Amino acid sequence: MYSWHDSAASQGLLSCHECQAVWPQALEHGHCPRCGAPLHLRKPHALARTWAFLLTAALLMLPANLLPIMSIAILGAGEPSTIIGGALELARHGVWGIALIILAASLLIPAGKLVGLIMLLLTVQRGWTTNLRQKMILFRIVHWVGRWSMLDIFVVGILVALVQFGNLAYVTGLSGAIAFAGVVIFTMLAANSFDTRLIWDRHLQETDIDPQH
Amino acid sequence: MIRAELSRKIACPECDLLLDRPVVLRSQTAHCPRCGSRLFNCRHNSVERSLALALAGLILLFPANLFPILSLQILGLHQQQTIFSSAMGLYGDDLGIVALAVLLFAIVVPACKLLLLAYVSAALQFSRPWPALPLAMRYYQHLDEWAMLEVYLIAVLVAIVKLIDIATVHPGVGLYSLAGLILISTLSSTMLDRDLYWHLIDARRGEPQHV
Numbered sequence A: 001m002y003s004w005h006d007s008a009a010s011q012g013l014l015s016c017h018e019c020q021a022v023w024p025q026a027l028e029h030g031h032c033p034r035c036g037a038p039l040h041l042r043k044p045h046a047l048a049r050t051w052a053f054l055l056t057a058a059l060l061m062l063p064a065n066l067l068p069i070m071s072i073a074i075l076g077a078g079e080p081s082t083i084i085g086g087a088l089e090l091a092r093h094g095v096w097g098i099a100l101i102i103l104a105a106s107l108l109i110p111a112g113k114l115v116g117l118i119m120l121l122l123t124v125q126r127g128w129t130t131n132l133r134q135k136m137i138l139f140r141i142v143h144w145v146g147r148w149s150m151l152d153i154f155v156v157g158i159l160v161a162l163v164q165f166g167n168l169a170y171v172t173g174l175s176g177a178i179a180f181a182g183v184v185i186f187t188m189l190a191a192n193s194f195d196t197r198l199i200w201d202r203h204l205q206e207t208d209i210d211p212q213h
Numbered sequence B: 001m002i003r004a005e006l007s008r009k010i011a012c013p014e015c016d017l018l019l020d021r022p023v024v025l026r027s028q029t030a031h032c033p034r035c036g037s038r039l040f041n042c043r044h045n046s047v048e049r050s051l052a053l054a055l056a057g058l059i060l061l062f063p064a065n066l067f068p069i070l071s072l073q074i075l076g077l078h079q080q081q082t083i084f085s086s087a088m089g090l091y092g093d094d095l096g097i098v099a100l101a102v103l104l105f106a107i108v109v110p111a112c113k114l115l116l117l118a119y120v121s122a123a124l125q126f127s128r129p130w131p132a133l134p135l136a137m138r139y140y141q142h143l144d145e146w147a148m149l150e151v152y153l154i155a156v157l158v159a160i161v162k163l164i165d166i167a168t169v170h171p172g173v174g175l176y177s178l179a180g181l182i183l184i185s186t187l188s189s190t191m192l193d194r195d196l197y198w199h200l201i202d203a204r205r206g207e208p209q210h211v
């Protein structure tokens, strides 16, 4: 069992966010003598920045899923398709594996990231102190998985470059792709702005005040 | 505390637990006992291997970007595609921002990562006091998650599945080079002992510079 007093912050120390060197807190707001990065005890404005990026991503999720991201025209007859539409189309052709990968990468991952990060933010803000190790695992998954949502954007890029046969077959990228790329980038930025140490600070300070825990 | 004493300490980057720096044997990883996150990994011959892998990756960048990834044939008509042309195709459809994202995540960032890694590794391997080593290392760490070559590779596979009904798809030299490049970059990230690198960067700066 660790108490608040085991944290570097409570012993007048801080660690550089970039090279992990340990310094006295007197150096805060200066630069790390080893790597030159700005020194902060915790990532600056972590909660506000994470919320801001997260809300932007959440707003963009609507157009990202409702607007078509590309149109595939074969023999002149083309129809714009959304991400979900494209996945359903694949499923109808019996390519279930790929359809599931696309649905996971473009729908489940962004939505899961949103919910996961909101849970972590509320953990800090409401002072929830349960299952902290599980929440760290949640954060690591959210952090690692984010980049995979770019999958659909790359697919559109490849098809647009490849399928250029005039009236025979023609693929065009559409504006839904902008919103979708936005969702991916903003959720990644949100995960990067969050500081997991805040979860532990709160927990440890509270268990110290109330020793019955 | 004096600096020598501080350098024997490590704080968990994810939960701030202050620890005495654990002694870690080669190719082992130290984990935080409180939150379970990775403190650092110790890698054998990290500098030498990272340098070799970074150089191999830089060489593979050329075939992966210059040769076609896929080529498509419909009724005798022919069309090829490289990573760059998939970005340009989006640009042509008035999706400039998306094109920029593809350009950055699939070409520029992976290339910069390899360049920075080669630069820092070479300086450490040959004990050269080259300028801006800490800055280069910091940028490498920042760029890490924005390189998305493996995502691009899966996207190529998805595109093949989508096209296979309407046309003949041929994988090109670019695709094999891309697979090799991904293997090399993944290996170079796992071989990199960041803690050792920061240590060496710091130690080299303190030494008198040999001319």
Ligand SMILES: [Zn+2]
Pocket (backbone or CB within 6 Å): A016, A017, A018, A019, A020, A021, A032, A033, A034, A035, A036, A037
């Ligand atoms: Zn530092």
